[in-house]
Amino acid sequence: MKIPTAIVGSGNIGTDLMYKLLRSPVLQPDALVGIDSESDGLSRARELGVEATHEGVDWLLSRADRFRLVFEATSAKVHARHAALIKDAGLIAIDLTPAAIGPAVVPPVNLEEHLNEPNVNLITCGGQATIPIVAAVTRVCAVPYAEIVSAVASRSAGPGTRQNIDEFTRTTARGLETIGRAGRGKAIIILNPAEPPLIMRNTVYCALPEGFDAEKVVVSIEEMVAEVATYVPGYRLKSPPIIDEGPFNTTGGIAAARVMTLLEVEGAGDYLPPYAGNLDIMTSAAARVGETLARMRLGAEARA
Amino acid sequence: MTRSFRLLDSTLRDGSHAVSHSFTPEQARTVARALDDAGVPVIEIAHGDGLGGSSFNFGFSLHDDRDLMRAAAGEVKNAKLAVVLMPGIGVADDLHEVREIGVTVARIATHCTEADIAEQHIGLARDLGMEAIGFLMMSHMNEPAPLAEQARLMESYGAQCVYVADSAGSMTMPEVRARVVAVREAVSCDIGFHGHHNLSLAVANSLVAIEEGATHIDGCLCGLGAGSGNCPTEILIAVAEKFGLSTGVDLFRIMDAAEEVVRPLMRRAQIVDRSALLLGYAGVTSSYLLHAQRASARFGVDTKDILVELGRRKVVSGQEDMIVDVAVSLAGRAATVT
Numbered sequence: 306m307k308i309p310t311a312i313v314g315s316g317n318i319g320t321d322l323m324y325k326l327l328r329s330p331v332l333q334p335d336a337l338v339g340i341d342s343e344s345d346g347l348s349r350a351r352e353l354g355v356e357a358t359h360e361g362v363d364w365l366l367s368r369a370d371r372f373r374l375v376f377e378a379t380s381a382k383v384h385a386r387h388a389a390l391i392k393d394a395g396l397i398a399i400d401l402t403p404a405a406i407g408p409a410v411v412p413p414v415n416l417e418e419h420l421n422e423p424n425v426n427l428i429t430c431g432g433q434a435t436i437p438i439v440a441a442v443t444r445v446c447a448v449p450y451a452e453i454v455s456a457v458a459s460r461s462a463g464p465g466t467r468q469n470i471d472e473f474t475r476t477t478a479r480g481l482e483t484i485g486r487a488g489r490g491k492a493i494i495i496l497n498p499a500e501p502p503l504i505m506r507n508t509v510y511c512a513l514p515e516g517f518d519a520e521k522v523v524v525s526i527e528e529m530v531a532e533v534a535t536y537v538p539g540y541r542l543k544s545p546p547i548i549d550e551g552p553f554n555t556t557g558g559i560a561a562a563r564v565m566t567l568l569e570v571e572g573a574g575d576y577l578p579p580y581a582g583n584l585d586i587m588t589s590a591a592a593r594v595g596e597t598l599a600r601m602r603l604g605a606e607a608r609a
Numbered sequence: 610m611t612r613s614f615r616l617l618d619s620t621l622r623d624g625s626h627a628v629s630h631s632f633t634p635e636q637a638r639t640v641a642r643a644l645d646d647a648g649v650p651v652i653e654i655a656h657g658d659g660l661g662g663s664s665f666n667f668g669f670s671l672h673d674d675r676d677l678m679r680a681a682a683g684e685v686k687n688a689k690l691a692v693v694l695m696p697g698i699g700v701a702d703d704l705h706e707v708r709e710i711g712v713t714v715a716r717i718a719t720h721c722t723e724a725d726i727a728e729q730h731i732g733l734a735r736d737l738g739m740e741a742i743g744f745l746m747m748s749h750m751n752e753p754a755p756l757a758e759q760a761r762l763m764e765s766y767g768a769q770c771v772y773v774a775d776s777a778g779s780m781t782m783p784e785v786r787a788r789v790v791a792v793r794e795a796v797s798c799d800i801g802f803h804g805h806h807n808l809s810l811a812v813a814n815s816l817v818a819i820e821e822g823a824t825h826i827d828g829c830l831c832g833l834g835a836g837s838g839n840c841p842t843e844i845l846i847a848v849a850e851k852f853g854l855s856t857g858v859d860l861f862r863i864m865d866a867a868e869e870v871v872r873p874l875m876r877r878a879q880i881v882d883r884s885a886l887l888l889g890y891a892g893v894t895s896s897y898l899l900h901a902q903r904a905s906a907r908f909g910v911d912t913k914d915i916l917v918e919l920g921r922r923k924v925v926s927g928q929e930d931m932i933v934d935v936a937v938s939l940a941g942r943a944a945t946v947t
Contacts, residue, residue, distance in 0.1 A: 452665050454930050459723060470726045471700045491664055494697040498722040498750075499923035508930035510665035544937045549907075554669045563665060567934050 307333035308599040311365055313387065314378035315339030315346030315357070317463070317577055318401055322376055322588040323355060324575035329592060331599045335372065338365050349576070362387050369394035373603055374595055377402060380465050381472075388424055397598060398424040401591050403465075403472050412593045413532045414440040415484050420601050425594060429473050430583035431455035431492060431507065432480040433590045434540070438509040438566050439485030441529035445521040450512040450557025451487035453477065456495040458502030461581035470494060487511070489557035505570040505582030506543075512553060512560030519548050522564050530568070536593040537586050539571030539579070613855040614819055614826045617651040617714075617801075618644050618842050620871060621677065622693060624833035626657035626896045628876055631671040634680035636874060640830070641681035643866035645688045648858045649842075651714055653691040653827075654681050657835065657896060658927070659718065660692055660699035660707065666929045667896075675710060682711040689713050693744065696726045698927060701733050708737045717763075718744035718774070720925045721751040724759040731766040742801065742825070743768035746926050749779045749892055753791035760792045760800075770799035770825050775814060776926060778805025778836055778885075779892040785814045789821040801825030804840040806832055807889025809881055811840035812848055819854065830863075830871040831879060836888045836895025838879035843867040884912050891920030900929050904936035914939055 310332050312319045319337060323346070326334035337350040342359035350357035358364045365375065375396045377384045384404040391398045400407060407424030410416045414437055419425055427433060435453040442448050455477075466473060474492045481490025497503050513522065526546045534540045547565040570582030577584050621640055625632055637654060644652050654677055656662030656670050663670040682690060691714035692707050704715060715734035717727045727743060734741035743763030748756055760771040773788045780788075785802065792800055802818035804811035804827070815826045828845045832838030843863045849856055881889075884902070888895055893916050901919070905912040918935045 454666050454928075456928055456931075464725075467723075467725045468728060470696045471729060474697065474700055491661075493664065493666060493927065495925065495927040496697070496720065496723050496726065497923070497925050497928070498720065499925075503922075506931070506934075508666070508934075512665075543934055547933065547937070553665070554671065555665070556663065556669070565665075565930075565933065567930070567937070 307331055308374060308603050309333050309335045309372050310374040310376065310595065311336040311338055311372045312376045312378060313338045313362055313365060315341070315344045315350070316378065318584055318588060319376070319378035320346035320349055321576040321584060322378060322591055323350060323353070325588055325592045327353065329596060331596045332374070332592070336365070338362065362390060366390055366394050369396055372396055374399065374598065376591055376595065392423045399591050399594050400424060400426045401587055403429065403476060405476065409480055409484060410594055411436045411484055412536060412590055412597065413437055413529065416594060416597055420598060427587055427590055427594070428480045429477045430457070430587050431473065431494060432477045433586045434505070434507040434568060434570055435509045436480050436485045437529050437533050438526055438568070439481050439487050439511060441525040442511040442522055442564060443486040445525045446517045447514050448486070448511045449488040449514065449560060450555040451481045451485060452491040452493070452510045453481065454493045454495065454508045455583070456497055456503065456506040457583045458505070458580050459496045459498040460502050461577070461583055462496050491556070502580040504580045507568040507570065509566040509568065511564050512555050512557060513562040513564060515561045517562065522546065522548070526564070526566055537570065537589040538573060539582055539585065541569055543567040543569050614824050615650050616842065616846070616856050616858055617653055617691060617825060617827045618649045618829065619653040619827050619839060620644070620829040620833050620842070621652065621654040621681065623657060623835055623839050624829045626835035626899065627833050627838070627879070628874065629899065630656050630663065630668050632677055633672055634676050637677040637680040638684045639870055641688070642684045643870045645685040647862035647866055649688055649863070650857060651691050652681065652685065652688045653693065653716070654678050655692045658695065658698060660694045660703035662698060675706060678707060678710045678712060691716060693718050694730055695719065695927065696730050701730065704730065704733055704737065708739060713739050714742065715739045716742040716744045716772070718746050721745040721748045721756055721759060724762040727763060728766040731763060731768050735767040741768050743771040744774055744803070745772060746774045746776045747894060748773045748775060748788055749777060749784060753787045756788055757791035757795035761795045764796045764798045768798060770801050771796055772801035772803050772825065773818065774803040775805055776894045777892045778807030778811065778889040778895055780814060781808070781810060782813055782817045785817050786821055789818045789823055793822045799824050801827070803827040805835065805895045806837045806839065806879070807881060807885050807895060812844055815840050815845060816848065816852065830867040831875060833871055833875060833879060834895070836898050837881040837885035884916060887913055887916045891917055893920045893924070894926045896926070897929065897932060900932045904932045908936040908940040910936050910939040
């Protein structure tokens with residue numbers, strides 16, 4: 306038996322997630338819940354045999370016993386309103402909005418610490434793409450300062466991101482510190498309008514202390530990239546990690562050296578075009594979180 | 610022509626690129642004093658990439674920007690202090706902090722197609738009682754009509770002036786004219802122009818912008834700035850006098866400030882060498898020049914090839930990491946541990 310799940314939000318993210326869950330060995334996307342009967346996402350759901358409703362979260366709450374997991378892909382404001390309702394209905398929420406009501410999770414880094422939470426949050430696209438690399442370095446040496454630059458195609462940045470771009474920079478920077486375990490974190494986001502649109506790019510800079518072991522750092526990063534790629538197939542290094550000798554006068558103190566990791570995230574092209582790796586990594590990470598919760602907590606067994 | 614314009618001198622902000630963000634509080638004091646004494650009405654001061662710019666990606670500041678601002682604030686009698694903030698790099702908290710120090714002009718800069726990421730910060734600047742200026746970087750990458758629409762958006766968020774910024778020093782006079790005219794027809798707020806010198810047109814372009822109604826013009830002493838440099842303040846003022854434009858800036862004092870205060874600080878001549886010319890010709894943002902030269906040395910590839918490839922990839926301001934990416938891929942080999 307697959308675990309019955311619902312997706313709330315029939316926009317780009319919710320619809321893309323639906324395609325991914327349809328391939329899941331452990332999760333069954335039983336419903337796509339929207340508020341606009343004309344939305345493209347809902348009509349796609351109908352075509353694919355997924356129950357589609359435009360009656361919003363009330364529809365879901367009135368038949369909550371049919372589901373175990375809810376993915377929320379609306380907006381931070383909306384999820385802030387839904388979170389308690391979903392919890393009271395006995396459902397586990399996986400939150401793809403920036404609401405940050407539950408703890409932030411990055412699958413290969415800290416998901417195991419939060420398997421029993423009623424609500425977990427996916428941080429930001431930049432966070433999902435870069436925190437694993439910072440964590441890969443901090444597991445072999447101290448990182449007093451970590452910095453990331455995410456560049457995404459303008460067309461893939463929605464109005465929510467645009468109206469509150471500080472939310473991205475702050476939330477991502479905090480994730481580098483709390484989950485990546487860097488002493489200090491800084492995040493930069495760049496929107497690029499080039500046509501054809503550029504594939505999502507991320508650069509991660511980690512400050513390295515005196516006496517770091519370059520080989521260990523590089524191997525750890527390469528292993529982490531391979532692990533993320535198990536659930537985001539288009540996640541890859543553009544070159545082997547580059548180590549530069551300092552010293553660097555970082556805002557986290559003087560660093561002996563740095564390692565620079567150049568990443569590209571190409572989407573699977575399910576609903577969103579492949580350039581929108583920033584959206585793909587969110588839906589892919591959400592699917593991985595859902596599957597892990599389903600296996601560890603709900604006793605789902607993968608069908609061969 | 611009897612127009613006048615308000616000069617903003619950015620020696621201590623855009624000029625910071627040319628010294629790899631190493632200005633000291635003492636230098637900030639000296640430059641600010643000279644500018645103020647010459648009657649320059651607005652002095653911009655910050656990391657070259659604006660608030661929050663101190664980073665691996667853009668280069669760390671030798672001294673905290675806020676210490677430079679405090680030093681300048683203690684020195685000026687009449688000039689207003691300004692900063693740049695690029696949403697996505699700087700955040701709201703940064704603006705609060707510099708307001709406390711005494712900065713009263715906030716320039717919120719976005720790529721020329723992305724004005725809607727500035728709404729939050731322009732609104733905050735107004736809420737803090739600052740003069741809010743929208744700044745459309747790399748304006749050569751947008752056609753006049755859509756650029757004017759972006760300017761209109763910035764005005765709708767509360768901007769009291771919107772700049773057409775030729776960040777790559779890539780525009781010729783007809784291109785500047787078309788954009789300033791389009792913006793003028795779209796907005797009722799003030800219009801500004803920010804020029805770079807990669808095609809040696811910064812002064813001429815500024816004059817064309819003024820002819821079409823721009824009333825805020827940027828310069829840097831000795832042209833100190835990214836790429837081959839900015840519109841040289843002292844030349845702009847000299848030419849303005851010849852055109853009968855009033856600025857309130859004393860020509861001989863500003864020439865002295867350039868010659869005696871800034872020229873001794875310069876690490877390299879602001880000339881249009883081949884790389885700088887390529888920036889202008891290929892339309893690549895001026896601040897990439899020194900980063901590209903460093904990547905050239907590090908990975909053993911030609912600066913020229915890096916800049917051409919960056920132009921081909923249509924990179925925008927802020928993508929300094931792509932310089933390394935390009936250099937590595939041009940090197941055709943994996944860069945490994947040094």
